[in-house]
Amino acid sequence: MNKKKPVTPFGWAIKRRLTELQVDQKTFCEQYGIPPYRLSNLIHGTRKATRFRNQVADILEIPDDLR
Structure with missing residues (x-):
């Protein structure tokens, strides 16, 4: 049984x-200076991690509609 949440x-x-x-990640x-587990949380949506979410989105220039 796969317990991992989808991306x-x-x-993506x-x-x-x-x-x-x-x-690479x-x-x-x-x-x-982002903890790897937080990046994983963001990728799989297991935690909001708002501070890191905004930081990652700004660094990678991800559009607001995907945030």
Whole structure:
């Protein structure tokens, strides 16, 4: 049984943008001081993490309609 939540539209936007920049999640988190588990929370929508959500969206230039 798979207990992992599916990726949210915001999560896909994060993954797409990281791919465009050719940066993996771990490196991105290290560069900007974001805990890897928080990025995972944002990708899967398990927590709001508003502070990190706004930070990630600003850094990756994700449009407001996907935030």
